Amino acid sequence: MAVTIEDVARRAGVSRGTVSNVLNRPEVVLEATRTRVLEAMHELDFIASQPARMLGGLRSRSIGLVMHDVGHPFFAEIARGVEDVATRENYVLTLTSTRDDDERQRASLRLLLAQQVSGILLIPTASGADDLRQVRERGVAAVLLDHEGGANECSVAVDDVRGGIAATQHLLSLGHHRLAFVGGPRRGQRHSDRLNGMRSALAASGKQRRPAVQAVTVPADTIACGEEAARTLLSNRATRRLPTGILCGNDLLAVGMIRGLTSSGVSVPDDVAVVGYDDIELTTLVGTPITSIRQPMYEMGRTAAELLLSEIHEETHTHRNVRFVPELIVRESTARP
Amino acid sequence: MAVTIEDVARRAGVSRGTVSNVLNRPEVVLEATRTRVLEAMHELDFIASQPARMLGGLRSRSIGLVMHDVGHPFFAEIARGVEDVATRENYVLTLTSTRDDDERQRASLRLLLAQQVSGILLIPTASGADDLRQVRERGVAAVLLDHEGGANECSVAVDDVRGGIAATQHLLSLGHHRLAFVGGPRRGQRHSDRLNGMRSALAASGKQRRPAVQAVTVPADTIACGEEAARTLLSNRATRRLPTGILCGNDLLAVGMIRGLTSSGVSVPDDVAVVGYDDIELTTLVGTPITSIRQPMYEMGRTAAELLLSEIHEETHTHRNVRFVPELIVRESTARP
DNA sequence: CTGGCCTTCTGGAGCGCTCCAAGGTGCCCG
């Protein structure tokens, strides 16, 4: 089969142990010997088997990333951040998608554990953040991504309440007081935090007459659902006046919302102001560039990966719950009424 | 440390070999025994160590994907196709990015080989398609993705010449005869094939007065480069008349091109028709939806993964060079002059 | 010269598993 450490040893005229030493503790072997071994490796084009090394007692140099879907720009960007750190530290990244399915998440984690990854990054399904406990019980490092974690674990998230507040303050300052929120129950905590931020900002402003922000629930974070939500809002006009300021839980929803409103003759931003969330590249490219709440996705990925590696390597690691502050980016989809 | 096969054996009151059998050849073990062993596994929450199994002689259940950048939608979508197949077949996907750097590509391949993946999918750098030879020499299955391969290997690509032809025929049929191509040398073969398709379609039409399609070279596939190319074309007007039909090697270039032309008072599609390439989601969302050449990225990923798995599993595997036919999607960025 | 110490290298044990030859066991048939 492949060339083994034994072949290298024979060729260099040393023992297996010495070859292993130049691999793992090069400083203990005499320079001349080391060179000879290195040459032999090179001549034979030797690549040490990682699985065998692990059995021998070495830590694996791989980490796992479990997310909803690589195809989605939000996650792809996080993955990019993770991948950059992994590559820099000579780790390999194994990734699996859950499609937001609890069963698949559990299967993914098992698969990664079977691979003996030395750490796992999890962007949990709506209800799956707890699964990490079992990972940790097995002695594998883990950090929660895009989800607020507890004190005994590392996590990297974005403060969604503040995002909701920032968007709302922006809308209020422009003079919009009739507000709506469009989001899904699927993303769970995240969207409801944004809505809560919205409510608290509205309450704090004292401008609030009736208690409620009009909340429209959508099944998924897509353009089509955004259009659907626009139709819902428009057809509600009989009982509730059309809101003039709308926060969408996600940029794709905002794109759909704007499209839906516009095609019914409602002008954005003249009649209605729309704010998106995530600030994916798309927001700058559509017909009406969208005011959005920027989430530092790449940095989140990077930070999470760094926390994970620190947990893997450092004895003295202390858990941290990093919470990024989202940033309002004003574009053309919001203006004074 | 972790619970091993030994622990399971002891708990179930059988030997190691029997536990191994229920894992790998369940049909040879008596139903009652099997149940007992499975229960023991469940009680101990046993997860067999993949690395150890591999050393023992089993094939690894992991494949590697080497690409330019997970963050780019084109690659992310391919990755999604690959990932879906991998998950379905209970394989794990390890991915690495090269940033189109030969050195990083070579490092990535070594890393994957060290992991003992049983197959590798490579989207090669401009000049790196040959690196797969060494992978195959090591007995690891490999398929070339987004790059035309030879007879002794599997590959999945898109027929770029035909894409260029389709775009050009479309432009010609609208009445555009002064044509230009915008693309980069970096993507190598791919862009030059598209340009060649353009030239041959133009030649075949008999409408060609002067020999050349005006070709503008850009350093990267970005919106900014597209704008830059627009400026180049506009400033060339002294010596060469502005082309009325432009094919961009990539959608982002097309977005930039349209933006650059529009901001200089040139109307798209009234003055100049612009065709993009890839048909990423973006093309439908920008101010002027872009006519583009659709590449079936998800299907490419899926197909490549399936070929790879077939090469891994089937004795009788015969190499195939799959070439997808790109499809012209007409939108609003092209019209009669 | 010799003992002790340091540096460098060696080869055996063991990691968790798979594979396989060989060893039970029970049953049927002659």
Add this chain to the structure above:
DNA sequence: CGGGCACCTTGGAGCGCTCCAGAAGGCCAG
């Protein structure tokens, strides 16, 4: 009632490596 034959199960060998105790060699001080 014994031989033959399934059918199951067992435990040793080995996968490629790491780790480690100890051997070998060289050097210096007493």
